[in-house]
Amino acid sequence: MPTSSPIRAARGVRDILPAERAAWAAVERAARQSARGFGYQEIEVPVIEPVELIERGVGGDTDIFRKEIYRLETHGDSEDEPGARLVLRPEATASVVRAYFQGGLNQGPQPVRLFTIGPMFRHDRPQFGRYRQFSQFDVEVVGDPSPACDVEVIEMTWGWLAALGLGSVSLELNSIGDDRCRPAYLRLLQDYYRPLRDRLHPDCQRRVDENPLRLFDCKEEQCQPFKAAAPRIIDHLCEPCATAFAEVKALLDAAGLEYRLNPYLVRGLDYYTRTVFEFQHGSLGGAQNALGGGGRYDGLAAALGYPDTPGVGFAGGIDRVALMVEQEAGEVPVPPAAVLVLPMEERLDAAAAQVGRLCRRAASAAVDYSRRSLRAKMRAADRSGARWAAIMNAEEAGRRVVQLRDLASGEQREVGWEDLPASLAGADGAGGPEASR
Numbered sequence: 320m321p322t323s324s325p326i327r328a329a330r331g332v333r334d335i336l337p338a339e340r341a342a343w344a345a346v347e348r349a350a351r352q353s354a355r356g357f358g359y360q361e362i363e364v365p366v367i368e369p370v371e372l373i374e375r376g377v378g379g380d381t382d383i384f385r386k387e388i389y390r391l392e393t394h395g396d397s398e399d400e401p402g403a404r405l406v407l408r409p410e411a412t413a414s415v416v417r418a419y420f421q422g423g424l425n426q427g428p429q430p431v432r433l434f435t436i437g438p439m440f441r442h443d444r445p446q447f448g449r450y451r452q453f454s455q456f457d458v459e460v461v462g463d464p465s466p467a468c469d470v471e472v473i474e475m476t477w478g479w480l481a482a483l484g485l486g487s488v489s490l491e492l493n494s495i496g497d498d499r500c501r502p503a504y505l506r507l508l509q510d511y512y513r514p515l516r517d518r519l520h521p522d523c524q525r526r527v528d529e530n531p532l533r534l535f536d537c538k539e540e541q542c543q544p545f546k547a548a549a550p551r552i553i554d555h556l557c558e559p560c561a562t563a564f565a566e567v568k569a570l571l572d573a574a575g576l577e578y579r580l581n582p583y584l585v586r587g588l589d590y591y592t593r594t595v596f597e598f599q600h601g602s603l604g605g606a607q608n609a610l611g612g613g614g615r616y617d618g619l620a621a622a623l624g625y626p627d628t629p630g631v632g633f634a635g636g637i638d639r640v641a642l643m644v645e646q647e648a649g650e651v652p653v654p655p656a657a658v659l660v661l662p663m664e665e666r667l668d669a670a671a672a673q674v675g676r677l678c679r680r681a682a683s684a685a686v687d688y689s690r691r692s693l694r695a696k697m698r699a700a701d702r703s704g705a706r707w708a709a710i711m712n713a714e715e716a717g718r719r720v721v722q723l724r725d726l727a728s729g730e731q732r733e734v735g736w737e738d739l740p741a742s743l744a745g746a747d748g749a750g751g752p753e754a755s756r
């Protein structure tokens with residue numbers, strides 16, 4: 320008898336079970352293909368980082384840093400690394416830029432094109448499409464200030480979504496200026512919002528003084544009416560920022576990529592300068608409608624204590640993109656194996672294992688060692704999505720043959736064990752184990 324209630328996953332995190340993992344695998348595979356197609360190289364960065372990386376990179380005043388960071392409790396760190404305070408990463412850009420310098424990638428040919436896929440952690444209120452652990456496809460071009468790189472990142476990541484067959488994806492675009500033009504614009508924005516402060520949501524009342532650009536991120540009903548008349552940063556860009564933005568738009572036009580200018584798009588991270596963009600999907604609701612986004616971050620390297628170095632990047636949400644792939648394409652089927660070996664008696668286990676080994680020379684194969692009846696095994700095989708069943712009785716095992724049954728057509732024929740690899744060649748088609756890797 321269990322003595323306490325069964326243990327469940329922590330709130331806001333989830334298991335990706337095989338049925339859903341298949342869509343994830345398709346999404347990750349398309350991400351790697353798109354990135355490699357543009358010459359991006361894969362990198363791994365730690366899930367654990369010093370808190371300062373996030374504080375100085377993402378920004379100490381962002382919601383991510385103030386409210387959503389998971390801080391780690393550790394044992395004995397104080398002796399090894401006095402003062403080390405560690406967090407679970409909420410995003411990967413700051414880590415990738417740190418790795419670019421720490422690993423000496425800044426010494427080689429520039430720019431450096433990198434991508435990584437992995438889990439991020441944010442302690443946000445869980446809801447559909449928003450989780451406390453989620454996975455991102457993260458893309459970075461470090462070491463080149465050209466607007467052409469901004470457009471390359473957009474083109475590559477749009478290609479990723481298109482390769483997955485996602486319809487109704489739209490691109491939103493804005494420029495949020497840089498150190499030269501943003502401070503004066505922020506003062507204008509504060510002048511506009513200060514007289515309205517009492518009518519704003521409490522979070523926004525604080526933002527007016529502390530981080531006015533964040534006022535545009537607000538989704539509270541009571542703050543919406545004031546946005547329309549607020550000064551827009553694209554009307555206040557300095558000359559170099561305006562020129563860069565014009566070039567981004569011209570290059571998007573030349574590439575045939577459609578976009579919608581959204582003066583309220585500011586994104587939740589402090590490190591962005593100039594171009595910011597977001598891909599949205601029509602059928603994802605409300606605040607969770609972004610599939611991914613990114614922008615230029617020319618000030619990030621210096622904020623982390625490294626030499627001034629330009630960069631541009633993108634982060635796409637694997638969870639949300641996989642949800643959309645499932646919604647549009649239906650469940651991506653992954654049979655546990657292309658061949659199911661079905662021994663009819665217990666004493667055939669060793670022979671069945673050997674037949675499984677031979678099948679695996681050409682296709683994935685699993686053996687049903689259960690003591691169920693053949694009928695029950697056949698029913699399970701039909702339901703599994705496997706392509707073939709290799710049925711074995713004692714007499715046939717003696718002759719080293721199986722009955723190989725095509726589960727779709729019901730056709731069945733006798734095949735010698737040694738001929739199985741040739742008979743099964745190509746059985747792992749789309750949706751097979753290869754496809755899920």
Ligand code: AMP
Pocket residue numbers: 410441443448449450451452453454455587609610611612613634635636637638639640
């Ligand atoms: P961000 O790093 O906030 O720009 O997010 C980039 C993308 O990651 C978003 O567009 C989402 O697709 C995804 N994402 C961000 N936060 C979450 C979350 N809490 N749960 C699921 N996906 C997320």
